[in-house]
Amino acid sequence: MSFFIASSPHEHNRRQTSDVMRWVLLAAIPGVLVQLFFFGWGVLFQLLLAIVTAWATEAIALQTRNRPALASLKDNSALVTAVLLAISIPPLAPWWVIVIGVAFAIIVAKQVYGGLGQNIFNPAMVGYVLLLVSFPVQMTSWLPPATLSDNDLSLWQTLHVIVFEYTPSGFSVEQLRTGIDGVTMATPLDTVKTGLTQGYTLSELTAKSVFQGIAGVGWQWVNVAYLVGGLVLLQQRIISWHIPLGVIVGVAAPALIAHSISPDQMLGPVTHVLSGATMLGAFFIATDPVSAATSNKGRWIFGLLIGLLVWLIRSFGGYPDGMAFAVLLANLCVPIIDRYTRPTVYGHGGSA
Amino acid sequence: MTLSNMRKNGLILALFAVIATALVVGTEKLTASQIERQAQQQLLSTLNQIIPPARHDNDLYQSCRLLTLPQAQQPSTLYRAWLAQKPQAVAMQVTAPNGYSGAIRLLVAVDNSGYVMGVRVLEHKETPGLGDKIETRKSDWINEFNGKTVKGADDDRWAVKRDGGMFDQFTGATITPRAVVGAVERAVEFIKANPEKVYSDNLPHCQEQHHE
Amino acid sequence: MSEYQQLAKQGLWSNNPALVQLLGLCPLLAVTSTVTNALGLGLATLAVLMGSNLIVSLVRQWVPDEIRIPVFVMVIAALVTVIQLLMNAYVYGLYQALGIFIPLIVTNCAIIGRAEAYASKNPWQTSLFDGFAMGLGFTCVLVLLGAIREILGNGTLFAGAELLLGPWAASLKIELFQIDYPLLLAILPPGAFITMGFIIAAKNVIDKRQKMHAEQPQKSVERARVTAQ
Amino acid sequence: MSIVSAIIALGVLALIFGLVLGFAAVKFRVESDPIVDQIDAILPQTQCGQCGYPGCRPYAEAIANGDEINKCPPGGEATIKELADLMGVEAKPLDSAHGEEAVKTVAVIREDECIGCTKCIQACPVDAILGAAKQMHTVIAHECTGCDLCVEPCPVDCIDMVAERPRPETWQWDLGQIQQRHPEAQAIPVKMVE
Amino acid sequence: MRGNISDIEAGVIWTFPGGIHPPERKQPASDKPLRRIALPQQLVLPLRQHIGQAGDLLVAEGDRVLKGQALTKPGLTNGLPVHAPTSATVIAIEPRATAHPSGLSELSIVLSPDGEERWIEKKPLADFRQHDRAELIATIKAAGIAGLGGAGFPTAQKLAQQKPLDYLIINGVECEPYICADDRLMREHAEEILTGVDILLHITGIEKALIAIEDNKPEAIQAMRDAIAERSQFALRIVPTKYPSGGEKQLIQLLTGRQVPSKGLPMDIGLLMQNVGTAFAVKRAIIDGEPLLERVVTLTGEALQQPGCVWALLGTPIAHLMEQAGFTPDNLPRVIMGGPMMGFTLPALDVPVVKTTNCLLAPTEKELPPTRQELACIRCGACADVCPASLQPQQLQWLAKAKDYDALEQQQLFDCIECGACAYVCPSEIPLVHYYRKAKAEIKNIAREKAKAEIARERFEARQQRLEREKEERLERHRKAAEARQKAKQEAQQSGAEDPVQAALERVKRKKAEAANAEAPATNDKPQKSAAVAAAIARAKAKKAKQQAADAADNEKDES
Known part of the structure; x- marks a missing residue:
C-alpha cells in the first residue's frame, strides 16, 4: 500500500481567497441596488463593462506573464477591483472611461507589480485616480439623484449615452444633469466645495435641494447601504473592525471639532460620514487586505490616517471628495506602519 | 607635508x-x-x-508706467497707446489671485471708451488640458471678452454662465474662468472709472522692468 | 569593438544615463511634456556634458584628488550658466519654456557622474566622445519620453518646434489626431514617471530577448590546482 | 567693479575651501578596511580551485581587485548573494563555465584497493587524508570539503565522491526526498510558489 | 505585566494572543476506555528516542532479554537507556526506519517477544520520601523517562537543574484535535498521576503544583478534582479551549502571565512543566520500579474501525496497531503520527511506537482533505492574528521564499513553535509552516557549513604554512649540502685527493653490481608487492577503458 505524505498542519479551515472576495462582492449588493435606484441603469452598464474588461485584461496580462490564467481568475480579485471602480464613477460616463480605468488598474496597478498580493496600491483606486486626473469632466459629471432629476432615462437611452455620449434625441450628459430647479446639479460635496469658494455660507448651501435629508438626497442612502454591507462583512469576519472604524472616526472627529469652531465653513460629522464615498471607502476600499496594514494596531492607524486625509482633502484640498487619494497616500505609509506596529514577539520582553 | x-x-x-x-x-x-x-x-x-499697431503711434514698450490700484500692495504695470497725442487704449497687467492652482497673470487691454480690446494670459499654473484653455494656443475662449464692457459697479453679466453670467465656463473647470472673469472685470471697471489716473503724465516710469 | 564603438554603445544603450543609471530624472520628468522641450533640454545637457567632459579630461592631471569634486562642480556650474545665458539670448521662447530647469542641469548627476567615472581617468578625445554618447543617449530618452507624452496628452508631435529651431520649424508640427479629451495624466508629472517605467521595462525586455537569442558559447575555465599532484 | 569683486570673492572662497580640503585630506586619512578578509570569510573554503585561482584566499583577493563574484560553484547562489551585498554589485547567476552548484559530497577511499601511493595526501588542500607511503589511506570525513582534488591523482581510481548522507537532524524538510527513500510513499505535492 | 504570585494563587487565567478553534473531534476515541492489545510479532527499538545522544549497546544479536531489562547504557552526555518492553530475543541490531518525518533510518534493536512476560527484578522505592533527591533522579534516568508530551526531553535532566522554582505545572491540556491519550489517562489513573506529581514535588522541592486541563474534558477534570481533594499543594486550573493552549510557552502564559524568554527555558522564570503522562511514568518508575516500557497512544481517524486509546509497548510497529484498530484505508491512505496540526505523515508503517508517540491518526480523504494549490498571499493578516507567538507569518513567508535568512532571524523565525495556526487560517492555503521548517533547517545548515568552512580555512592555511616551511627547509638543506660539497671539494683539491663526486659515483656503481648478484634470493618480498601494485593499476586502467567503451556504446545507442 502506498502512503501519502504531506506537511503539517493537515487541517485547514477551508476558507479560501475566492470566498473572501465573493463575500466582498455579495456585501456590495445593497449599495449597488441603492445606486441603481438613484442613478439609473448606467450603474449596471458600468458594472458589466468593468467586469468584462477586468476579466479580459487580467487574462491577457497573466498570459503574457506566463502564469496560469484560469487559477488566478478564479480568485475573484479582479472582479472586486472592477466592481469597486464601476460603482465609483458617474453612471453616465462614456464607455471608454471605465474600460481605460479598469485596464490600467489591472495591468499597471496589479499585474505589473507582480499580480495579486504584490501590489502596494489599491488597484481600483489607482484606476480611479488615473481617470479623475485625466478626464475630470467625465469623472465629475454625476447625475442628480432620480428623485431630483428632470429626466428619466430608459435602459436604451442610458446605453446610448454611455456609447455615444448623447441620448438618441441628442441631449448631452451636461444637459441631462439639469435638476428640477433648472440648475445643473452637483453632488452634495461638490456643491459645498464650489459654494464655499464663491463665498456662500454653509447654511445657504445646505438649504439647496440636493441637501434634503440628513446628508444629501440619494447619497445618504447609498452610504447607509454600504454600511449595511460592511456590517455583513464584519459579521462574517471577512474584515476586521479596526479599519472601517478608524476611517469613520478619522473623518468624524476632526469634522466635529472644526464644525463646532466654524459652523458656517465646515461640514458637520454626520454629513461627512454619510456623503461621498465614506462608507464605501471605509468598508470596501480601505479594507483591501493587499494594500492595507496587517496588524490590528496598524489597521487602526491606517484607518485613522485615511479618515483624516479624507477630511483634509474635502475641507482644504482641490477635490470635493478625497477617498481615492487618501487611500493611496495611506497605502504608501503601510510599510512604515507595519514596521512600527509589529507586536513584540513572545519571549522578547513584551507584556503578557 | x-x-x-x-x-x-x-x-x-x-x-x-x-x-x-x-x-x-x-x-x-x-x-x-x-x-x-x-x-x-x-x-x-x-x-x-x-492693441493693433494701427491704433497707436507711440512706442508701447517705452510707455510703461506703474500705477497702484486701490487695495493693492504692489503697483500694476500699464502700457498706454496714443494716436496723434490722443489716448487710445491702455494695456494693464492684472493678477487673478483665485485661480485653481494659484495666481493667474493677465494683460487686459481697454480702449478709451471702456471696451475690452483683448485679454492675454501672461502666466498661469492651471491644470493642463483643463484650466489652460485660457491660453490662446489652446482655445479662443479668451476672445469672448473682446468688445465687452462693464456697466455699473455690480454688473451681474460679468460672471460665468453657471453663475448666471454671459461667459462660458469650460466643461469641468469653473474656477479658472471665474477667476479670469473677475480679474478682467475689476480691471475694466477701474480703467473705465479712472481715465484721468490711467492716462496721467505723472505716473512713475517702470524701472528695471522685464527682468524675468 | 573599438573604444569609440564601445563608448557609443554604453552611452546609447547598455549604460544609458536615463534608462540604466537613472540619473538626472528631475529635469527629465519635468520638461518632457512635448518633444520640443525634451529636445531643448536634451541638447543643453549634451552641450554641458561634452564641455564638462572635455575640460575635466584636459585638467585632470593638475587637479589633486581632494579637490576634484569642487573643481568639477565649478566647471559644470560655469558651463551651465554660460549656456543658460546663451539660450536666454538666442532661443528666448524655448528659454521661457525650459527656464527654471536649465539651472537644474548643474545638479544633474549624469554630468558629474561622467566627469568622475570617465573623464577624470581618460584622454580628452575619448572623454569628449563619451560626453557626446552619454548626452545623446540622454537626449534620445528625453525625446522618446516627450514624444509619447505629447502624443498621448495632446495628439500632436513637434508642437512649438519653432521656439527651438526657428520659424521654419513651425511646419514640423504634426497633428496626429484631434482629441476631445486628452489623457491629462500623460502630460502631468505622474504620467512622466509611469511612461518612464514602461520605457525602462521595454528596454529590459529587449535586453532579455537578446540574451536569450544570443547563444552563449559554452566555455570552460581551467581549474586551478591548489596543490601539487 | 562688480565683476572684479565677484571674481575676487569666489577666488578667495575657493582658496579657503582648498586649504581646508588640503588639510582634511592629510589629517583625516583612513586606512582602507581589509575587504579581502571579509570576502574570504564568505567563500566556502573548499579550496577546490574551480574559480581558476589556487584556493579561496587568492580568489578573494581577485574579487577585491574587481573580478566577477559568480565563479564559485561550491558556494552557489547563497555565496554570490552575500558577495553581491558586500561588494555593492548586482547578484548574477553562477558562471557555468566554472561548474554547477552540486550536492555536498565527501571523498571516500575504497580501502581495499588503495595502494598507498600518497598522491591523494599531497593533493588534499586541507590535510583531510590520513596515511603514509605504502599504508592504506583514509579520509577524515568531517574535515573533507568535498573539493574532489584527490580523485584525479589516484592511480588506481579508488576514491569516490559520495553525497553526504542525510541525518534526521540535517534533514531538509523535502518531501520529495522521502519518496526517494520510500518509493512506495506518495507525496501530496506541497505546491509551493517559488 | 508579569504575573505576580498573588494573582497566580487566586487562579487568574491569563490569555495569549492569537490561537484558533479547529473542530475538536475528540470523540469517538475519547469515549472508550484504555485497552491493551495483543503482543506484536516484533518490537523495533531505536536507540535514540529522545533529544540527545544514543546510549551504548548492552546486548548483542541472539541474546535473550527479560522484560524491563536495559538494552543500552547512556553515555556521558544527556543520554537515556532503552529497555526491553517484554521478555524476548534480540534478533537484529540494524538501521531501521524511525519515527521521524524524514523516514530516515536509525540504529535499532529488533526483538522477537517470547510471550512469557518474565520480569527482571524490580527495585521499587515505594516510600519515596525516605530517599534523597539524587537517588530518585538517578532512578528516573535509569527508567529511561523522557517527556511524553511530544518533545521527548529527558525528564531526569530537567529535574536535576538547580534553580529556585515557584511552581510545577502539570500539563493535561491536550489542545490538539483528536488526541485524548492524556484525557483517558487522567480519567482512569488520576491517583497514580498525582502520586507521580507528589514525587516530582518532593524531588524539586517546589511548594505547589498547578494542574492545567482544557475545559472540553469535563470527566478528566472531575477525576482530577476528586483526586486532589486531600492534597493542599495542588491546584486545578481549567483553561478555555483554544489551540495551542497546550504548548509549553502558551500554557505558562495562560497560568502565570509570564513569558519564557526567547531561547530560554521555563526554569528561567521559576517554572517547571511536566506532562501528565510523564508524571504517571515517574510514579511507575519510583513506586513500582518499572522502567518506561509502554505508553498510551490514541488511535483515531475515520479510517479506523475501532478507534480508542491503547497501551502500546514501545517498539510496537505502527502496522500492528493499525491492524488492531481495524485500518481500512480509502483512496488517500495516510497515517499521521501526532495530531492534525503538528503531527507528521508516515511514509510507511514499519516504524515503531516511540516515547513521544501520543497519537496515530488515520483520516479519510473527506475528513482531512489534502491542501490545494497554494495561491498568492493577499496580506490579509489572518496568520498574524492567530499567531500565538505574535510573529508576522506573512512577512516570514516572503522572506523565506526570498531566502533572506538574516532578515528571518531578525524577525525571530526561531521563536516560531510550528503550531500551524497560521497555515490553518491562510485563505491562500500557503504551507507556511513548511516554509519555516525549510528555512530553519537551511539556516542551521548554513551555520554548520560556516563553522566547517572556518575549520577548512584554518587547515588550509596551516598546510600552506607547513609547505612553505618545508620548502624553506629543503632549500636550506640544499644550500647547506651544496656548501658542504663545495667545501669538501676545496678541501680535497687542497689536499690533492681525488674528486669526491667521482668517488661517490664509483661507490654507487659498485653497490649496484653487488645488488644484481644478490637479487635471486631476495625476490620473495619486494617484487611481489610491486607486482600487486602494478596489477592494481592495470585493473584500474582496464576499468577505465571498460567505462569508456560503455560510454561510447551508450552514445552510439543514443545516436541510433
Missing part, C-alpha cells in the same frame, strides 16, 4: 574659481543686450496682438 598640500589645493581651487567666474561674467556681458532685446520683443508681440 600638510602645509604644502594645503597651499597646492587652495591655489588650484582658487585658480579654477577665478577662471570659471570670469567666464560666466564675460558671457553675461556679451549677451546682456541681446537678452534685453528678446524680452522686449516678446512683450511687444503680445501687446501688439491686443
Whole structure:
C-alpha cells in the first residue's frame, strides 16, 4: 500500500481567497441596488463593462506573464477591483472611461507589480485616480439623484449615452444633469466645495435641494447601504473592525471639532460620514487586505490616517471628495506602519 | 607635508574659481543686450496682438508706467497707446489671485471708451488640458471678452454662465474662468472709472522692468 | 569593438544615463511634456556634458584628488550658466519654456557622474566622445519620453518646434489626431514617471530577448590546482 | 567693479575651501578596511580551485581587485548573494563555465584497493587524508570539503565522491526526498510558489 | 505585566494572543476506555528516542532479554537507556526506519517477544520520601523517562537543574484535535498521576503544583478534582479551549502571565512543566520500579474501525496497531503520527511506537482533505492574528521564499513553535509552516557549513604554512649540502685527493653490481608487492577503458 505524505498542519479551515472576495462582492449588493435606484441603469452598464474588461485584461496580462490564467481568475480579485471602480464613477460616463480605468488598474496597478498580493496600491483606486486626473469632466459629471432629476432615462437611452455620449434625441450628459430647479446639479460635496469658494455660507448651501435629508438626497442612502454591507462583512469576519472604524472616526472627529469652531465653513460629522464615498471607502476600499496594514494596531492607524486625509482633502484640498487619494497616500505609509506596529514577539520582553 | 598640500589645493581651487567666474561674467556681458532685446520683443508681440499697431503711434514698450490700484500692495504695470497725442487704449497687467492652482497673470487691454480690446494670459499654473484653455494656443475662449464692457459697479453679466453670467465656463473647470472673469472685470471697471489716473503724465516710469 | 564603438554603445544603450543609471530624472520628468522641450533640454545637457567632459579630461592631471569634486562642480556650474545665458539670448521662447530647469542641469548627476567615472581617468578625445554618447543617449530618452507624452496628452508631435529651431520649424508640427479629451495624466508629472517605467521595462525586455537569442558559447575555465599532484 | 569683486570673492572662497580640503585630506586619512578578509570569510573554503585561482584566499583577493563574484560553484547562489551585498554589485547567476552548484559530497577511499601511493595526501588542500607511503589511506570525513582534488591523482581510481548522507537532524524538510527513500510513499505535492 | 504570585494563587487565567478553534473531534476515541492489545510479532527499538545522544549497546544479536531489562547504557552526555518492553530475543541490531518525518533510518534493536512476560527484578522505592533527591533522579534516568508530551526531553535532566522554582505545572491540556491519550489517562489513573506529581514535588522541592486541563474534558477534570481533594499543594486550573493552549510557552502564559524568554527555558522564570503522562511514568518508575516500557497512544481517524486509546509497548510497529484498530484505508491512505496540526505523515508503517508517540491518526480523504494549490498571499493578516507567538507569518513567508535568512532571524523565525495556526487560517492555503521548517533547517545548515568552512580555512592555511616551511627547509638543506660539497671539494683539491663526486659515483656503481648478484634470493618480498601494485593499476586502467567503451556504446545507442 502506498502512503501519502504531506506537511503539517493537515487541517485547514477551508476558507479560501475566492470566498473572501465573493463575500466582498455579495456585501456590495445593497449599495449597488441603492445606486441603481438613484442613478439609473448606467450603474449596471458600468458594472458589466468593468467586469468584462477586468476579466479580459487580467487574462491577457497573466498570459503574457506566463502564469496560469484560469487559477488566478478564479480568485475573484479582479472582479472586486472592477466592481469597486464601476460603482465609483458617474453612471453616465462614456464607455471608454471605465474600460481605460479598469485596464490600467489591472495591468499597471496589479499585474505589473507582480499580480495579486504584490501590489502596494489599491488597484481600483489607482484606476480611479488615473481617470479623475485625466478626464475630470467625465469623472465629475454625476447625475442628480432620480428623485431630483428632470429626466428619466430608459435602459436604451442610458446605453446610448454611455456609447455615444448623447441620448438618441441628442441631449448631452451636461444637459441631462439639469435638476428640477433648472440648475445643473452637483453632488452634495461638490456643491459645498464650489459654494464655499464663491463665498456662500454653509447654511445657504445646505438649504439647496440636493441637501434634503440628513446628508444629501440619494447619497445618504447609498452610504447607509454600504454600511449595511460592511456590517455583513464584519459579521462574517471577512474584515476586521479596526479599519472601517478608524476611517469613520478619522473623518468624524476632526469634522466635529472644526464644525463646532466654524459652523458656517465646515461640514458637520454626520454629513461627512454619510456623503461621498465614506462608507464605501471605509468598508470596501480601505479594507483591501493587499494594500492595507496587517496588524490590528496598524489597521487602526491606517484607518485613522485615511479618515483624516479624507477630511483634509474635502475641507482644504482641490477635490470635493478625497477617498481615492487618501487611500493611496495611506497605502504608501503601510510599510512604515507595519514596521512600527509589529507586536513584540513572545519571549522578547513584551507584556503578557 | 600638510602645509604644502594645503597651499597646492587652495591655489588650484582658487585658480579654477577665478577662471570659471570670469567666464560666466564675460558671457553675461556679451549677451546682456541681446537678452534685453528678446524680452522686449516678446512683450511687444503680445501687446501688439491686443492693441493693433494701427491704433497707436507711440512706442508701447517705452510707455510703461506703474500705477497702484486701490487695495493693492504692489503697483500694476500699464502700457498706454496714443494716436496723434490722443489716448487710445491702455494695456494693464492684472493678477487673478483665485485661480485653481494659484495666481493667474493677465494683460487686459481697454480702449478709451471702456471696451475690452483683448485679454492675454501672461502666466498661469492651471491644470493642463483643463484650466489652460485660457491660453490662446489652446482655445479662443479668451476672445469672448473682446468688445465687452462693464456697466455699473455690480454688473451681474460679468460672471460665468453657471453663475448666471454671459461667459462660458469650460466643461469641468469653473474656477479658472471665474477667476479670469473677475480679474478682467475689476480691471475694466477701474480703467473705465479712472481715465484721468490711467492716462496721467505723472505716473512713475517702470524701472528695471522685464527682468524675468 | 573599438573604444569609440564601445563608448557609443554604453552611452546609447547598455549604460544609458536615463534608462540604466537613472540619473538626472528631475529635469527629465519635468520638461518632457512635448518633444520640443525634451529636445531643448536634451541638447543643453549634451552641450554641458561634452564641455564638462572635455575640460575635466584636459585638467585632470593638475587637479589633486581632494579637490576634484569642487573643481568639477565649478566647471559644470560655469558651463551651465554660460549656456543658460546663451539660450536666454538666442532661443528666448524655448528659454521661457525650459527656464527654471536649465539651472537644474548643474545638479544633474549624469554630468558629474561622467566627469568622475570617465573623464577624470581618460584622454580628452575619448572623454569628449563619451560626453557626446552619454548626452545623446540622454537626449534620445528625453525625446522618446516627450514624444509619447505629447502624443498621448495632446495628439500632436513637434508642437512649438519653432521656439527651438526657428520659424521654419513651425511646419514640423504634426497633428496626429484631434482629441476631445486628452489623457491629462500623460502630460502631468505622474504620467512622466509611469511612461518612464514602461520605457525602462521595454528596454529590459529587449535586453532579455537578446540574451536569450544570443547563444552563449559554452566555455570552460581551467581549474586551478591548489596543490601539487 | 562688480565683476572684479565677484571674481575676487569666489577666488578667495575657493582658496579657503582648498586649504581646508588640503588639510582634511592629510589629517583625516583612513586606512582602507581589509575587504579581502571579509570576502574570504564568505567563500566556502573548499579550496577546490574551480574559480581558476589556487584556493579561496587568492580568489578573494581577485574579487577585491574587481573580478566577477559568480565563479564559485561550491558556494552557489547563497555565496554570490552575500558577495553581491558586500561588494555593492548586482547578484548574477553562477558562471557555468566554472561548474554547477552540486550536492555536498565527501571523498571516500575504497580501502581495499588503495595502494598507498600518497598522491591523494599531497593533493588534499586541507590535510583531510590520513596515511603514509605504502599504508592504506583514509579520509577524515568531517574535515573533507568535498573539493574532489584527490580523485584525479589516484592511480588506481579508488576514491569516490559520495553525497553526504542525510541525518534526521540535517534533514531538509523535502518531501520529495522521502519518496526517494520510500518509493512506495506518495507525496501530496506541497505546491509551493517559488 | 508579569504575573505576580498573588494573582497566580487566586487562579487568574491569563490569555495569549492569537490561537484558533479547529473542530475538536475528540470523540469517538475519547469515549472508550484504555485497552491493551495483543503482543506484536516484533518490537523495533531505536536507540535514540529522545533529544540527545544514543546510549551504548548492552546486548548483542541472539541474546535473550527479560522484560524491563536495559538494552543500552547512556553515555556521558544527556543520554537515556532503552529497555526491553517484554521478555524476548534480540534478533537484529540494524538501521531501521524511525519515527521521524524524514523516514530516515536509525540504529535499532529488533526483538522477537517470547510471550512469557518474565520480569527482571524490580527495585521499587515505594516510600519515596525516605530517599534523597539524587537517588530518585538517578532512578528516573535509569527508567529511561523522557517527556511524553511530544518533545521527548529527558525528564531526569530537567529535574536535576538547580534553580529556585515557584511552581510545577502539570500539563493535561491536550489542545490538539483528536488526541485524548492524556484525557483517558487522567480519567482512569488520576491517583497514580498525582502520586507521580507528589514525587516530582518532593524531588524539586517546589511548594505547589498547578494542574492545567482544557475545559472540553469535563470527566478528566472531575477525576482530577476528586483526586486532589486531600492534597493542599495542588491546584486545578481549567483553561478555555483554544489551540495551542497546550504548548509549553502558551500554557505558562495562560497560568502565570509570564513569558519564557526567547531561547530560554521555563526554569528561567521559576517554572517547571511536566506532562501528565510523564508524571504517571515517574510514579511507575519510583513506586513500582518499572522502567518506561509502554505508553498510551490514541488511535483515531475515520479510517479506523475501532478507534480508542491503547497501551502500546514501545517498539510496537505502527502496522500492528493499525491492524488492531481495524485500518481500512480509502483512496488517500495516510497515517499521521501526532495530531492534525503538528503531527507528521508516515511514509510507511514499519516504524515503531516511540516515547513521544501520543497519537496515530488515520483520516479519510473527506475528513482531512489534502491542501490545494497554494495561491498568492493577499496580506490579509489572518496568520498574524492567530499567531500565538505574535510573529508576522506573512512577512516570514516572503522572506523565506526570498531566502533572506538574516532578515528571518531578525524577525525571530526561531521563536516560531510550528503550531500551524497560521497555515490553518491562510485563505491562500500557503504551507507556511513548511516554509519555516525549510528555512530553519537551511539556516542551521548554513551555520554548520560556516563553522566547517572556518575549520577548512584554518587547515588550509596551516598546510600552506607547513609547505612553505618545508620548502624553506629543503632549500636550506640544499644550500647547506651544496656548501658542504663545495667545501669538501676545496678541501680535497687542497689536499690533492681525488674528486669526491667521482668517488661517490664509483661507490654507487659498485653497490649496484653487488645488488644484481644478490637479487635471486631476495625476490620473495619486494617484487611481489610491486607486482600487486602494478596489477592494481592495470585493473584500474582496464576499468577505465571498460567505462569508456560503455560510454561510447551508450552514445552510439543514443545516436541510433
